[in-house]
Amino acid sequence: MIGIIDYGMGNLFSVSKALERLDVPYVLTSDPEQLAQCEGLILPGVGAFPDAMKSLAETGMKDFVLSKAAEGMPLLGICLGMQLLFDESDEGGMTEGLGLLPGSVVRFKGIDSEGNRFKVPHMGWNHLDPQQPSSPLLQNVEDGYVYFVHSYYVQAKQREDIIASAQYETEVPAVVGRANVFGAQFHPEKSGDTGMTILRNFCELVSKGGVEL
Amino acid sequence: MLTKRIIPCLDVKDGRVVKGIQFVQIRDAGDPVELATVYDKQGADELVFLDISASHEGRKTMIEVVREVAGTLAIPFTVGGGIGSLEDMRAILRAGADKVSLNSAAVRNPELITEGSDFFGAQCIVVAIDARFDDSIGSWRVYTHGGRNATEWEVRDWAKHVVERGAGEILLTSMDQDGEKTGFDLDLLKAVQQVVDVPVIASGGAGNAQHFVDVFKEADADAALAASIFHYKETSVQSVKGELKENGVHVR
DSSP: EEEEOSSSSSSSHHHHHHHHTTTTOOEEESOOHHHHHOSSEEOOSSOOHHHHHHHHEEEEEHHHHHHHHHHTOOOOEHHHHTTTTTEOOTTSEEEEEOOOOOOOEEEEESOOOOOOOSSSSSEEEEEESSSSSTTTGGTTOOOOOEEESSSSSEEEGGGGEEEEEEEEEEEEEEEETTTTEEEEEOGGSHHHHHHHHEEEEEHHHHHOOOOOE | OOOOOOEEEEEEEEEEEOOOOOOOOOSOOOOOHHHHHHHHTTHHHHHHEEOOSSSSSHHHEEEEEEEHHHOOOSSSSESSSSOOOOOHHHHHHTTTSEEEOOOOOHHHHHHHHHHHHHHHGGEEEEEEEEEEEEETTEEEEEEEETEEEEEEEEEEHHHHHHTTTTTEEEEETTTTTTOOOOOOHHHEEEEEHHOOOOOOESSSSOHHHHHHHHHHHHHSSSEEEEHHHHHHHHHHHHHHHHHHHHHHHHOO
């Protein structure tokens, strides 16, 4: 059973429908008791980083997620949910994140090193470049494109936390992970077959009892 | 590098796709979900559903369509047509749409763009702009209500304004080219591209695959939308993408 964390942010419907298409049982709730019964957690999220951290704190989900992640329960953050896994974000002033992965979240500059403007948000289908093809999340992922919509991106402190990336003027971490904590910057539930494969891989990892810590 | 997006547009009235759709043998040519699935299989990068229901009942039915599409497809989609309030946006986004498109209501009440953007994020607020060249101002004028009402806005001024207000994307339709099938309005697109830094979707005038090549290579549009040439099977998303690849345009 996968628990989708409902903390008042984001499009929970598309993630839950994607799990239905994969035939994976899930609960969508803000109730820690129900979520504690699950073998894996998904932290979705669309919206602003400070609002999301505030909601996580107010709903008690912040402490819950931190304790479950520490126990080794597999966790997948999607889009803003991935950014929340890191130390901090400069969205709307510096805001502290969950700190499960080292690094910070910054806004795309919108101007490249040669002074040319580029568009923000990074919106659309971009190529997924595997950095760690052996990661359980990338199994059976052939050459593929995934759908991004975001104005902020992660600067990971540890190179080895980047499982796959995409190029958008700079290297954008697209799939990140360390031990049982994973994140996808793009929307796997909106990324066709490639996205669904990555989502399925996470669910399989959960059903196999997670990763050895 | 981002790929250029191809976006088929479906007109929906009272929960059914209208404007004849003539491709492939499917069970029911009016069913939005079945048609959306066909486009998904052809490689569409995104879909737009334009709700042209005039009644409250029709709008309620649209929510059901959105829910069903979101439950079936793993590609993003936008819903537009008659969205006039934060409440309308919320209902559509909650049902599973990825973006809402505002048109007449944005001109009537530009604050709606700001409110939607602040509340749901700029990434899900598309502003649709219908523009027609107007000799009296030597530029393109913005129209509303399906092109019936002229506004005071010049297209570049309006485009800049909607972005300042928080629009995350612009869907730019050339009324001069719409339905002509002689190609997108490259001058209009270039003019707007110069003044905004959000993605611009080109719309109006697609008649063949070469027109898509032109709009991406010459006007550097981020995406291109078409309805009838896909519906009437004059070409397919697949063959447009094949042509684009041959011409060095990066597509999925």
